Amino acid sequence: MVRGPFYDKNGLKKGAWTPEEDCKLKSFVQRHGHSNWCKLPKLAGLSRCGKSCRLRWVNHLQPGVKRGNFTKEEEDLIIKFHEEAGNKWSMIARNLPGRADNEIKNHWHTHLKKYVKQNPKTSEVKKQSETSQLCKAKENRESESESLHASDSSHQSLESTPLSKELSSTKLFSLSRDHSPVNGINCTEDSLASLETSENAFGNMHGKKYTKRRFETESLHASAHYHILESSPLSPEVSSAKFSSLGSTDHSPKPGINWIEEDSLASFETFEEAFGDFWTEPFVADYTYIPDEFPISQYISYYDDRIGLDLFDQVMQELPKN
DNA sequence: AACGGAATCAACCGCCGGTTG
DNA sequence: ACAACCGGCGGTTGATTCCGT
Incomplete structure (x- = not known):
């Protein structure tokens, strides 16, 4: 279903994302935001292009993103919005909390387009009888x-x-x-x-x-x-409060999870200290400062290789909210 | 069981518009 | 005013899975 991983001529990795890559990206963005997608991969220790990272984040890793079956309500909304606006997937996605534009687009092409074709009257009646949402x-x-x-x-x-x-x-x-x-x-x-x-x-x-x-x-x-x-009953699965709790400094180990030792974090915090407030100082990517073995690339891993799952979300739910 | 076509969906590509220097 | 850069968008691709024969 997904392109197999390969490297392009520039040495950038393409194709399917591994759980480890997901973990790196998620950890980095949760902790540091995505101020610059082009530079983020390098800082996060990923050999991907920025666009690829952004796409992965928006469509899969972003907190609150919903996966899987669309509800009838959601499908009706997509049909209605599409009738009015056409292929404005991003606009439609903004009105369907938790749904990524790519997923909506896919769902339209695979399910709804046919349905609308087969039931033009149904959708037209709906369009006329209801005040457009x-x-x-x-x-x-x-x-x-x-x-x-x-x-x-x-x-x-x-x-x-x-x-x-x-x-x-x-x-x-x-x-x-x-x-x-x-x-x-x-x-x-x-x-x-x-x-x-x-x-x-x-x-x-x-x-x-x-x-x-x-x-x-x-x-x-x-x-x-x-x-x-x-x-609407629809709402993001992960609240901003949960998201904001990521700012917590509680890095206490959770059972059953592979944790990289605190030294890795400490090194990164040393980096922050050296440059002042990472968030308020102008962004200057001084790569010469970052050694090849810079620990960002091996930042906390939530991937439990015993069960083959990324436990990031579970870990986040266990973190104290303050 | 084997095969082939259809369906699915993650990811890539190229373009466009906004911002910055 | 202009060029370069960047993020975002929509169209498309292609690997995998599903399903019918």
């Missing part, structure tokens, strides 16, 4: 947009608060934990989850300014999720 979502987004424009405080949050450029991961994690309204924006767990995952909210602060437009786009996506979630 997509239109609702659009309206919601527009009203959110208006409120964003109307609200000085919202803009202030972009232009005069740390959110604009220098929002640290610590701050964001604390936001997602206490759910308190920030600068006039009611932060729900889910909207924050969206905010976090889309560019990790602070993702582009290294090397790129987090522009107002980009922020608005992401915020609107977050609000779109929120509105859908209000009327």
Whole structure:
């Protein structure tokens, strides 16, 4: 089902991802975000291209991503959205929390396209008889947009608060934990989850300014999720709180799991110390500093080779939430 | 049991638009 | 204004699994 692993002429690995690679990528992104997909593979100890890492993260490893069977509700939504917007898979995905655009696209081509062809009336009746949820979502987004424009405080949050450029991961994690309204924006767990995952909210602060437009786009996506979630039983399986708990410094060993010794972590923290705050300093990739044997590449492994499973999620659920 | 076609889905590729210097 | 870079998107590919004969 998946291309077998191979190396291209540049020495980059292609094809199926191994559990070990997944583990490396997941561990690295959970801990350090994805400020720069192009440089991430090297820092994470992966011989993949950045695009490949991004795809793997978005479609499979990202917290909250749903796998497997689509519910009837989800299928109806996909059909409806597709009728209105066409092959805008990313837009459809934004309105189906937890579903990756690639998976929706695949599901459309393998199941729904035929179904719609065979039942054109069914889908048409549905389209006419129900108020379009997509239109609702659009309206919601527009009203959110208006409120964003109307609200000085919202803009202030972009232009005069740390959110604009220098929002640290610590701050964001604390936001997602206490759910308190920030600068006039009611932060729900889910909207924050969206905010976090889309560019990790602070993702582009290294090397790129987090522009107002980009922020608005992401915020609107977050609000779109929120509105859908209000009327839908669908919700991400992993909450932002769980995600934010990854900021925890509890690296205590869990039974039955292969742990790389703390020295590996310590070395990386030494690296952080040497460069100041990894999250607030401008991103400078000084590869000359990183020796070949730099331990990032062997960062914590959650892969239990006795049972052949990645136990990352289980481990994360066991971590204390604080 | 063996074979071949269909179905599935992870991953690749190329293009486009936004951002930065 | 422009070129380079980067992230994101949609189309496509291809290995594997399923299913019918």
